[in-house]
Amino acid sequence: MGKNTKNQILKEIAIESASSDGKCVARWNNQVVFVEGLAPGDIADLRVIRKKRRHLEAVPERLIHPSEIRVVPFCQHFGVCGGCKWQHIAYENQLELKRQLVIDNLERIGGLSLPEVQETLPSPQTQYHRNKLEFTFSNRRWLDHEEILSGDILNRDGLGFHKPRQYDKIVDIDQCYLQKDPSNEIRNAIRSYAREHDLSFYDIRRKQGFLRNLIIRSTDGDQLMVIVQVGQDHPELQNLMDFIRGSYPDITSLQYVINNKGNETFFDLPVQLHSGQEYITESMGSLKFRIGAKSFYQTNNPQAHRMYDLIRKLARLSGKETVFDLYTGAGTIALYLADSAKQVVGVEQVPEAIEDAKENSRLNGIANCHFYTGDTKDLLEQEIINKHGKPQVIITDPPRSGMHVKVTAKIIELGPQQIVYVSCNPATQARDLALLDHHYQIKSVHPVDMFPHTAHVECVVLLELRK
């Protein structure tokens, strides 16, 4: 294999498995090949597009024999949009691939020996299952071949999702199957209004332009939060917000953010209320959760409910325990477990989420949850232990980056009998479990499908203190 590997055609390659970024994995000449847009079980000719030190990257050149697990994707944007890369794979096979991803990560990265990994818990809904979508405005929408060939491109403004690996290109979305209506309707109406009124769509390369991003959050009970982010204040902003309110008077919470920073996160910026309330309220069983613009909430509520039931079952609480809920968000897991524990202590770094958590305690008449704002690595200190005692059970649900090493060390020091580790990234979970392995034994592993048609997998692991 020489320099010419690039563009080389690899003949009749059998696609073996899936990788966690939505690609597939094959082997050629003892090398790993990552390829997009295929399915495990396919046989295809591949064209190498990149040669890395440890692997090759390829694209399909010709599909010779389609895999038995393939189905026809239901979305017109499939293949271009980065949202649902697994729509061409039958749902039951997606579940098995996710289970395999968990096993691969925990065994390979963590070097862990595992009990039999449970089957992936399927999502109750596989369409319209998300309660939050984030769309980006761009003055450089992705153009398909037909449009380019027609030479008749009037408008390059778009509102939709990122084209994978092209940070400045946005796939203009007409209909998305991830969030129930009126999500599609609202997005399309805002885009039409913006085009008609000549509002500028953001230029990510030059970092200028008016309209930046649109967030739509919904609840199972039909409440709606709409947040518009703009690059600068402008007289047109109020007109746009008034248009949205006038067209959709049922929006529960209509807000906007003026953001002239280089990125789209707004945790450090004021979110301003245009009309309605500052929050929406979601229900889970008999509980109600108020969620503000800056608070995390699980994006698939019925499946989050199932996952919380699983967490409760695994934690085997008797009512006497002190439980710590690390990375608590708006306090949801803490409040869900409150009636089975003596007390639950939740920690979270976003102050607005902790305000929601405290309000959620009041809203549900729960008096035995206590919430603290700060970085988990700094909060597990003597002050909290003096106040609440050591926990017998820790629930931890960190972001994709996993837990800081100081947090894993602190958990070992606190020595709870049980840990339930909830993760949305099996790679960092594997790393953290390896750090805990000397002290904690893995009792069970439960993949959960929160995100149908994507390679993302949530994984709940029960750990017990070794004797």
Ligand code: SAH
């Ligand atoms: N357990 C919650 C939220 C999980 S998402 C639920 O089920 O809804 C992860 C949460 O961790 C987010 O709310 C995020 O703001 C918070 N977070 C991220 N890094 C953190 C850190 N270093 N310390 C504390 N909280 C953090």
